[in-house]
C-alpha cells in the first residue's frame with residue numbers, strides 16, 4: 001500500500017484515466033477554437049463541445065441548451081446569484097440562503113448586500129437539514145432568489161431540494177442550487193425538480209479542475225445578467241473562448257458518473273461504513289450531520305479530548321480535511337459545524353473523511369488502526385481526558401481565567 005493515503009475526495013478528485021485519455025487529443029492535434037465557424041478545426045472542436053454539453057445535460061436530465069460552461073462551481077454560483085439578482089432586481093431585493101453554504105455562495109450574497117440587497121441566512125437544524133417551516137417563514141413578498149445547496153461539502157448532508165423548489169415555484173421565487181458536491185452521488189432530475197439554476201464542477205467528479213457549468217432553465221425561461229463580458233459566447237451569458245479539452249473532460253467524467261453511479265455508490269458506502277464502524281468503537285466520537293440524508297462517501301467526526309491540529313499532525317500520512325483552524329485559511333473553527341450547534345472544542349476536533357473511486361479496503365483498515373492508536377496516545381496527554389475518565393463533570397469545573 002502506498003502512503004500517503006488520499007481520503008479527501010470532497011476537496012477534489014483525481015482525473016479518471018479514461019477522462020484524461022479523452023482530453024489529450026484536444027490539447028494537441030484537435031486544438032481548434034470551437035468558435036471558428038469557417039474551417040474544419042473549429043467544427044471539430046465545436047462538435048466535441050456540444051457532445052460534452054449533451055453528456056453533462058444527460059446526467060441531470062436537462063436540455064443541452066440549458067447548460068452554460070463556466071470555470072467551475074465558484075463562477076457558476078457567482079453567475080447564478082449575481083446574474084439573477086441583477087436581472088430581476090426590479091421585482092424585489094431580498095435573497096434567502098443558508099448559513100452552511102459554501103463560501104462561493106455566502107461571499108456572493110454578501111457582495112449583493114454591499115450593493116443594497118437584503119439577505120436572510122437560515123440556520124440548519126442540528127442534523128444539518130433545513131426546516132421547511134422556518135424556510136417558508138423567511139420568504140417575503142420582495143424575495144426574488146433562494147440559494148440552497150444540494151450536498152454540503154463538509155458534512156455531506158442532502159437537502160430536500162424537491163420540497164424547497166415546490167415552495168419557491170408556488171411563490172414565483174427563483175431557486176438556485178449549488179450541486180458541486182452532488183454529481184455522481186445523488187440522482188438529479190431537472191425535469192422533475194423545480195430548480196431554475198444549478199451549479200456544477202468537474203473536479204469533484206473525476207474531471208479536470210477549472211471547468212464547470214451552470215444549468216439555466218428554459219421553461220419557464222430564466223434570464224441572467226452576464227458577469228463576464230466579451231465575445232458573446234454561451235448565448236451572451238458567459239464570454240470567453242471555450243477550453244475544449246477541459247469541456248471534453250467534464251463531459252466524459254459526467255458520462256462515467258451516469259453509467260457507474262449506482263455500483264460506485266454501493267462500493268463507496270461500504271468503505272465509508274467500514275471506516276465509521278472502526279472508529280466509533282472509540283469513546284467520545286461524535287458524528288457531525290445526519291447519517292440518513294447523506295452522500296455515501298462522506299464521514300465527518302469529532303474526536304472529543306483531542307486537539308484537531310495535533311491529530312492532523314499525528315496522521316499526516318492520511319490526507320483528510322479538518323474543521324480546525326490551522327489547516328484552513330481562516331482562524332475560525334468550521335462555521336458549518338458551529339451552525340449545527342457544535343461547541344468550538346468539537347468543531348476544532350473534527351475531521352472530514354471522504355473516500356472515493358480509488359479507495360481500497362486495505363487503506364480504510366490502515367486508517368482505522370492508525371487513528372485508534374494515535375487518538376489513544378493523544379488522549380493520554382490530555383488532562384481533560386483524565387478528568388473525564390475520573391467521572392468529573394467538566395461543565396461544573398471552575399476554570400482559572402487568563
Ligand SMILES: Cc1ncc(COP(=O)(O)O)c(C=O)c1O
Pocket residue numbers: 011071072073074075102104149151152153178180181200201202203210211212
Ligand atoms: C459546495 C461547493 N460549492 C462550490 C465549490 C467551488 O467549486 P470550484 O472549485 O469548481 O470553483 C465547492 C468546492 O470546493 C463546493 O464544495
